[in-house]
Amino acid sequence: MSADDPKMADEPKEISGETKLRVRYAETDKMGVVYHSNFVIWFEVGRVELLRQLGFEYKTMEQQDNCHIPVVDLRVRYKSPALYDDEIVVRTRLGNARHSLLHFLYEVARASDGTLLATGETTHIIVDDKFQRCSLPEKYMKAFGGKRRIANS
Amino acid sequence: MSADDPKMADEPKEISGETKLRVRYAETDKMGVVYHSNFVIWFEVGRVELLRQLGFEYKTMEQQDNCHIPVVDLRVRYKSPALYDDEIVVRTRLGNARHSLLHFLYEVARASDGTLLATGETTHIIVDDKFQRCSLPEKYMKAFGGKRRIANS
Amino acid sequence: MSADDPKMADEPKEISGETKLRVRYAETDKMGVVYHSNFVIWFEVGRVELLRQLGFEYKTMEQQDNCHIPVVDLRVRYKSPALYDDEIVVRTRLGNARHSLLHFLYEVARASDGTLLATGETTHIIVDDKFQRCSLPEKYMKAFGGKRRIANS
Amino acid sequence: MSADDPKMADEPKEISGETKLRVRYAETDKMGVVYHSNFVIWFEVGRVELLRQLGFEYKTMEQQDNCHIPVVDLRVRYKSPALYDDEIVVRTRLGNARHSLLHFLYEVARASDGTLLATGETTHIIVDDKFQRCSLPEKYMKAFGGKRRIANS
Numbered sequence: 001m002s003a004d005d006p007k008m009a010d011e012p013k014e015i016s017g018e019t020k021l022r023v024r025y026a027e028t029d030k031m032g033v034v035y036h037s038n039f040v041i042w043f044e045v046g047r048v049e050l051l052r053q054l055g056f057e058y059k060t061m062e063q064q065d066n067c068h069i070p071v072v073d074l075r076v077r078y079k080s081p082a083l084y085d086d087e088i089v090v091r092t093r094l095g096n097a098r099h100s101l102l103h104f105l106y107e108v109a110r111a112s113d114g115t116l117l118a119t120g121e122t123t124h125i126i127v128d129d130k131f132q133r134c135s136l137p138e139k140y141m142k143a144f145g146g147k148r149r150i151a152n153s
Numbered sequence: 154m155s156a157d158d159p160k161m162a163d164e165p166k167e168i169s170g171e172t173k174l175r176v177r178y179a180e181t182d183k184m185g186v187v188y189h190s191n192f193v194i195w196f197e198v199g200r201v202e203l204l205r206q207l208g209f210e211y212k213t214m215e216q217q218d219n220c221h222i223p224v225v226d227l228r229v230r231y232k233s234p235a236l237y238d239d240e241i242v243v244r245t246r247l248g249n250a251r252h253s254l255l256h257f258l259y260e261v262a263r264a265s266d267g268t269l270l271a272t273g274e275t276t277h278i279i280v281d282d283k284f285q286r287c288s289l290p291e292k293y294m295k296a297f298g299g300k301r302r303i304a305n306s
Numbered sequence: 307m308s309a310d311d312p313k314m315a316d317e318p319k320e321i322s323g324e325t326k327l328r329v330r331y332a333e334t335d336k337m338g339v340v341y342h343s344n345f346v347i348w349f350e351v352g353r354v355e356l357l358r359q360l361g362f363e364y365k366t367m368e369q370q371d372n373c374h375i376p377v378v379d380l381r382v383r384y385k386s387p388a389l390y391d392d393e394i395v396v397r398t399r400l401g402n403a404r405h406s407l408l409h410f411l412y413e414v415a416r417a418s419d420g421t422l423l424a425t426g427e428t429t430h431i432i433v434d435d436k437f438q439r440c441s442l443p444e445k446y447m448k449a450f451g452g453k454r455r456i457a458n459s
Numbered sequence: 460m461s462a463d464d465p466k467m468a469d470e471p472k473e474i475s476g477e478t479k480l481r482v483r484y485a486e487t488d489k490m491g492v493v494y495h496s497n498f499v500i501w502f503e504v505g506r507v508e509l510l511r512q513l514g515f516e517y518k519t520m521e522q523q524d525n526c527h528i529p530v531v532d533l534r535v536r537y538k539s540p541a542l543y544d545d546e547i548v549v550r551t552r553l554g555n556a557r558h559s560l561l562h563f564l565y566e567v568a569r570a571s572d573g574t575l576l577a578t579g580e581t582t583h584i585i586v587d588d589k590f591q592r593c594s595l596p597e598k599y600m601k602a603f604g605g606k607r608r609i610a611n612s
Binding site (some may be wrong): 040070071131135 | 532536
C-alpha cells in the first residue's frame with residue numbers, strides 16, 4: 001500500500017490490511033454506479049477486517065471490553081465510480097492510535113484492474129456503552145503500536 | 154382506505170392510517186427504480202406512523218414497556234416500480250391483534266396518480282429486550298381492539 | 307447442499323448453491339440484531355452467486371442480453387435473529403424456471419452453528435430495460451433446466 | 460436559516476433551506492443510535508429539497524438537462540448521536556457554484572431541542588449520463604448566483 005514510502009529503520013511498522021467484497025445490486029443507484037454512502041460502509045468492513053487480522057474481533061471489543069469506537073470525523077474523496085458486481089479491494093491502514101482516539105485511512109480499488117475508486121479516512125473516539133469517553137484497553141494499544149503516530153496520511 | 158366496505162353495525166372499526174414519504178436517490182438501483190428491499194423499510198415507516206396516529210410511539214413501547222415487535226413473517230407483492238423522487242403513500246392497516254402477535258397489511262402507492270406499487274403484510278411477535286416472548290400490554294390491546302380479528306386481508 | 311436427498315433417476319437435478327457473507331455493523335439495528343430488510347439483500351447475493359456458479363453473471367444478463375429479473379413476489383419467514391459479525395450462509399435453490407418467470411428459494415443460516423435464521427422465496431419476471439415483459443434467452447433456460455418444475459418448495 | 464446575519468448590500472444572498480425527516484428503525488445500529496453513513500443520505504435529502512425550494516427538481520436536471528452531480532468529496536463531523544424516531548432538521552446551504560462544480564454545506568440537528576448532531580460538506584462535479592464532465596446549464600447557474608463564492612464555510 002505504501003511500499004514506495006522510504007522508511008527509517010527505527011520507524012514503527014505500518015499496520016494495514018486488505019479485504020475484498022463484491023458490489024451488490026442494492027448498493028447501486030439510478031446513475032448505474034454505487035451510491036456514494038456505501039463506501040462509508042465499506043470503510044467499516046475494511047476497519048473490522050484489519051482488527052481481525054490483528055487478532056481482535058470488534059464484537060468482542062464491544063461485548064467483553066465495553067469499548068466502542070464511534071466515528072467522529074469522516075472524509076471521502078471519490079475518484080472513479082464503482083460498478084455493479086465489481087470485486088472491490090478495501091485497504092485499511094491504522095493512522096494514529098491513542099488511548100482516546102483512533103484514526104484509519106482507506107483506499108478502495110477495483111480488484112480486476114486496480115483502478116483507485118476512492119480514498120478516505122475516519123477518526124474515532126473511544127466510548128463505553130453509555131457513550132462516555134473511556135480509554136482503549138492496553139492490549140489494543142499494544143497491538144496498535146499506540147501513542148505514537150504510526151502512519152502519515 | 155376501505156370506506157366502501159359494507160360493514161355490519163357491530164363489526165370492529167378498521168384501524169388504519171396513511172403516511173407519505175419521498176423516494177431518495179439512495180433507494181434507487183441501476184434499473185432506475187427503487188430497489189425492492191426498500192419497500193420493507195417503508196412498511197416499517199407506515200407501521201410506526203399508524204401507531205403514532207393511535208397515540209403511541211414505538212420508541213416508548215420499547216423503552217418504557219420493554220415491548221418489541223420483531224417481524225417473523227413478511228410478504229410483498231410488487232405491482233409497479235417506484236421511481237426516484239416519487240411521493241409515496243403508505244397505507245397501513247392493523248390486521249390481527251393478539252397478546253402474542255400483531256399482523257399489519259400495507260398498500261404502497263404513488264401519490265401523484267394513485268398507482269398501486271406494492272401490497273404486503275407483516276406478522277410480528279411480542280418480545281422483551283432479551284427476545285423472550287411476552288404479552289402486548291393491555292393499553293395497546295385496548296387501542297388495537299385486540300383479541301378479535303379486525304380486518305380481513 | 308442436498309446431496310443426500312434420495313432422488314428418482316428421472317427427476318430433474320436440483321439447481322442450488324451456497325455463498326457466505328459477514329454481517330456488517332451497518333446491517334444491525336437498535337434491537338442489537340440484523341434489521342429484517344437486509345435478509346432480502348442477502349437473498350439477492352445468494353441468487354447472483356447461484357447464477358455465477360451456473361456459469362452466468364447477472365451483470366452480463368443485463369448488459370448483453372437486455373434481460374432483467376425484477377422481483378414481483380417476496381416472502382420471508384424469520385426464525386432466529388442474525389447477529390453482528392456472524393458469518394452467514396445463504397443457500398439458494400432454483401424453484402421454477404419458465405421463459406417468463408423465475409422462482410428462487412432461500413435458506414439463511416449462521417455458519418458457526420448451523421442455526422437456521424430465515425427461509426424465503428422470490429418470484430421474478432423477465433423484462434427488458436424498458437420493463438417490457440420478454441423471454442429468458444435459451445442459454446439460460448437450458449442451464450436452468452427450464453419449463454419443468456425443478457424443485458418443490 | 461440565517462435571517463439574522465447582517466449582510467452588506469452588495470453581498471450575494473445566501474442560498475439555503477431546510478427540510479425535516481424522521482429517523483427510521485432501519486437507520487439505527489446495535490449501538491442504539493443512527494449508523495453514521497445515514498447522515499450522508501440525509502445530506503442528499505437536504506440538497507434535493509434545497510433545489511426544490513429554488514424551483515428545481517433534481518430528477519428533471521437529470522432527465523431533461525442530462526445534468527448529474529456526483530459527489531467527489533465528502534466530509535462529515537459527527538457531534539452527537541441521532542436517536543430512533545428523532546425528528547431531524549437538515550439545513551443545507553449552497554457554498555460555491557461554478558459551471559463545473561457545486562459545493563454544499565450541511566447542518567443536521569435534532570428538531571425537538573436543537574442539538575447539533577453533525578455538520579458536513581459535499582463537493583460535486585457536473586457530468587452527463589456518460590460521466591463526461593459538462594457545464595451546469597445557465598438557468599441553474601443564474602438561480603445559484605453562480606461563479607461567485609456565495610457562502611463561506
